[in-house]
Amino acid sequence: MSALYMIVGTLVALGVLVTFHEFGHFWVARRCGVKVLRFSVGFGTPLLRWHDCHGTEFVVAAIPLGGYVKMLDEREGDVPPQLLDQAFNRKSVRQRIAIVSAGPLANFLLALLFFWLLAMLGSQQVKPVIGTVEEGSLAAEAGLQVGEEIVSVNGEPTPGWAAVNLQLVRRLGESGTLDVRVREPGSTQESPRQVVLHEWLKGVDSPDPIGSLGIRPWRPALPPVLASFDESGPAKAAGLKAGDRLLALDGAPLDDWQQVVDQVRARPGQRIALSVERAGERLEIPLTLAARGEEKARTGYLGAGVQEVDWPEDMLREVSFGPVEAVGEGLRRTWVMSVLTLDSMKKMLFGELSVKNLSGPITIAKVAGASAQSGVGDFLNFLAYLSISLGVLNLLPIPVLDGGHLLFYLIEWARGRPLSERVQAWGVQIGISLVIGVMLLALVNDLSRL
16 A cells, blocks of 8 residues: 555656646746747656647656656757747747746745645644753753753744754754753743754764754653554564564563664664563564664664554644735745755755765655655645755756756856857756766665665
8 A cells, every 4th residue: 555655646746746847937938929849747658648729739758757848949950930939049038037947936836835735724733842851962961951842943933843853954064053942841931042063963874853962852651562563574574463562672671662762773683582462471572673774874673663642632732824824834934945955955065964865766756655645734745845856956057957057048148148059068968967976876875775
């Protein structure tokens, strides 16, 4: 079933984002009087095709990894004299800039639409109350204490842990102070705390921002009773069953699920012995943990999920907006995620953020499937993030991308004449090499995660 969600989720995500991106180019091109020859979603062999009254061919092709809008252009073939005024290359620089910019702009507008819908739908969030503070950690040095609720980070409100994590991610690889405001239990007063950072998590392959501060979110007591399994994981292979209660690991008593998580993660690839209670009987089950990650980031993996418990109502909050307020929230989230995406790219370029955090098509497909399986809200959130990533990437000043064409047209506008064809050809070759290199790196990262 998860494979089906992954396939359908990926196809829907790529279909929606690519169609909307290319429609941006198409719509503005038509408004500028350019004749559009083909509008294709996907590459390769056409699966569906039809024509409209303007003679544009619409195609749905077999390889759903992109799309394109082909316009009438003298640089790509002979143009009949009566159609010269509809050729792309005959349009003014401003019109060409508008046409090229329309694709990425459409992605930002799509993300805004999704964030607007999500803001109106609302969400239930867990209050960011600190559950534990590790001794000697950054959080402990800053004076953060168990039971305090994190109200804001760097001046941004944090209604839930996702907002806390987002603000922390923005500071990865940096030095300086992290301004945190907290509220003590039963109080309305807010108190400031300052966390001192020094090249925080610089170059770490799989950063855990919240855990790296030395804090863990509060949660209700979670007995180590198993409920679900990875069909290919060690727990399933060893014969563990739903309803089993873990009593001890290598003789160390287990009273809470977090103890299981901590001990398992610390033993990648090791042989362990689990004491299990099943139907009133105590069983001893040996198994070998799997390992995930590479080198210092390697962690143990059991392949089992815990039985859920109910959360106290006072630890949950509903966050929603009216139709007008949701526009502002949508704009804010679109801006924040766009800046974060661009900033993350800069940090990767300068080594502040590990390039192993770069994801490719395999990871995108897995996240698409997981978010689709999780629900409409999570899937819309994923689509919004991916749409922003697509918009930002396409605006990078790399020839062959929209941003590269935009750069050429801006130079032409400033100089009063275009760059020579030789210079543009060199730029395209460099751009193709960069894009292929980044795609290969992302694919290698995906395969290493598998």
